[in-house]
Amino acid sequence: MNRWLFGALLLWLAPVWASEAPRVAALSWEATEHLLMLDVTPLTVADADDYRAWVVRPTLPEGVPSAGARLEPNLELLAELRPDLIVIAPLLEDIRPLLERIAPVQVYQGFSQEHDNQQVQREAFLDLAHSLGREALAEQRLQAMDAELAQWREQLQAHYRERLPTVTVIRFSSPTAAFINGPNSMPQHALALLGLQPAMDLAPSPWGITQVPITVLGRVEEGVVLHIEPFAQQAQLFASPLWQAMPFVREQRFAAMPSTWTYGGVFSLQYLAEAIGGALLKLPSESGKAPQQSLE
């Protein structure tokens, strides 16, 4: 019942907000990204400093204060800041009644294997734009992203002469283990948008990542492997003979891509595509063109 009321209230308020700067508290990083892409500077952001360190883009202005942890945002601080709207991820669904005492709350789905993460983030962005009365800007930003993606696609096709390689994006967790970004992870969605196929078949998982022993990567017979920087022990791993013997290392089908947040909102796809595209363009054009390998 309450939700309906708040929804009605939001619809009624929307035109008012369009005219002046809305006071929105973002308690998830996806929402922070989406707000910034709507040219709204959030009133406060959960784990703001970590956002600046890890998500980086779009840039969060220095003055925006932290609202506490994403898992346990500081309620008393929120109450003091008096936002008009609080945007949360489902992780905070159970404290929603508390947050609703402070301001109306909107919840947007996070990462799950139940739905298409890319689609969900896109819808969340449009919905947020709608409630802030900035649909036109939102459409404009999405079109800009699509244009950018199309450009990368063309560049890649020009570079690889229309025989694109299969690609897998990984992140090292230790010299002996790595996370592979599998189905429904944002990197894989970015690959798909670039017209690239995955180099490994993985089972879906809630966050789209699967941790495997490093030797499993040896099974990538064809295809390109990209790793997300930074990795503190990379000197040790890259110097080892086993690593040197991995087919994709020996045949120079391996490259680093700059640190990019992989659990972001819809625009993280653009940053990921940039990082992936940039890394792929540096590789020789005959890298990894072949049908994909299975992990069985």
Add this chain to the structure above:
Amino acid sequence: MTAVSAPSRHLLTLLALLPLALLHLWLAADLDPFELWAMLDSAEHGFAFLQLQLSALPRLSMALLTGAALGLSGSLLQQITQNRLVSPMTIGASSGAWLGLVLATLLVPTFAANHGQWAALVGALVAVGLVLLIAGRSGIGGLPLVLGGMAMNLLLGALAAGLVLINNQYTQGLFVWGAGDLAQIDWHWVQWLWPKLLLAVPLLILAPRPLSLLQIGGDAAQARGLALWPVMLVLFLAALWLCSVSITAVGLIGFIGLLTPNMAKMLGARTARDELFYSALLGALLLLGTDALALLANRVSGQLVPSGAAAALIGAPVLLWLARRHLAAEDPRGLQLPRGAERFSWRSALWVAALALLALTVALGLARGVDGWRLQWPSALVWSLRWPRVLTAAAAGAGLAISGLLLQRLLRNPLASPDILGLSAGATLAVMLALIVFGGAVFGSVAPLAAFVGSLAVLAVLMLLGRRHHYSPALMALLGISLGALLNAALQFVLAKGTGDSFALLGWLAGSTYRATPAQALWLAFGVLLFGALALLFQRALTLIGIGDGVAASRGLNVPRVRLALLVLVALLCALVTSLLGPVAFLGLLAPHIAVMLGARRVMPQLLLAASLGAVLMLLADWVGRTLIFPLQIPVGIVASVLCGGYFVFLLIRGRLT
């Protein structure tokens, strides 16, 4: 089993090692035996060959080396202390190493990436040193050493969890190490490790003589001209060195050091020399077997399953079984805390009242905001957000204090408390299972129910195991230790998966009042009051049981029935608190002790005073957690565990030194 002679027993074990090694190679290199054979035959060296040469073979060597080192280290420790429950894990070395590495990773990341082993080593040595200090010379052979180790594990675990939670992005790579993974990418670690294990050779030659003298008895050894203590000290350090370098190389792998000497003994190793040799052999066999299991699980599930998790899954039940065999009799030597005032004076009462008032004022009125500190009565909105947390903290503190007091009186053991007996660990384990099964989305709603079921299940096990052994404190503490270790392994496993769910779990494990709703706070307060009142009804029974079962029975008390009723009461209290708050260590242990030290020696005053002290401590801990690193918050469970745990260790050491 004992019919086999020593040489043939060793030979048989060696023979068993061979097929196991082949199986391990097959699983690690991802090749079946025929392919393996064909590969050795052919001249062509592809990636698969290198994988065999640089990953599978080093992993095999690593399993054998560390298994043998841990087995030998455990056997040495057990023979020196004459204590069958001692191992690197149970005396705090592992958690010390873990905290050392976490600290190093946070403070000096580049150093930790390359030389983390030294941080781990220092951590392990410091932790074990403290545990030895706590147990004292007379306690080394008995339960005090193990209980001291358990306390140290809880304290260091809480510290490490807090650090990881506050710096959640930076510690990712640690989790794989923490979960104990034997995976190798070259011979680097094997080459690092084996020279450091050469120490085992002189040990195996020289140690048996003093150890067998020790078996006869310390006095007899002294009579034969052996300077006992220096020799024992050197052997002890050697054992710690062996386990520290192994932990550094492969991470936290528990239980091997504990199980192998016991198994060696059961399989007929009688002399000191035989036990040392056979433990090393068995250790290698056991770790190879568990690692093969981990590899198999890895292959079936398609994701990384750390070897340490597999070891804990096998080890925890075996430890319980061992405990039933070895510790049936009551161990009278408990840890002694310093005694305090003879009676509760008015001055102490005034102090406590003043402290309570101060705590309440601070908890409700003093807070940090956008523009710094301020002391004021909260606005209606802030009040509605703040009072449920304050009430939850206070009620939980009182509840934990009451349950701790009941357990201490019932089991006549000053170290009994819900966290030491595994009730909290059981609840937490159930929550973790719920997280794995249901995922993070419904976590908030499922967690309380799971915690409730978990601690009731542990109580049922305690009842089943305990009845036969008259609820021996040692047995109950061991259940706590097994569950705690199992919990830790499961936790490391979930953390190593590295998803967002990991941190949701870590947050809950830390014990927070954050998610307490007004209704929950009121229910908790009501429940604690109700159970506290019930406990007061058992005043006379508690006094009598505290003196002895015989005395209680002779006064017409149905001891088994009363004991059962009170234990159920304790489990209910613990489940109530844990389900809302998550585990909070040490508070239930400490509050009753402080009450005694202030002079409240009879049941009723001790219970009332302990409950109020528990409430005050939790109020302060919650306030510190809310304000210390504003706007971030430290969960109250961690603050309380670290504060109370630190004070507890301080008390124990001070009691030992005076």
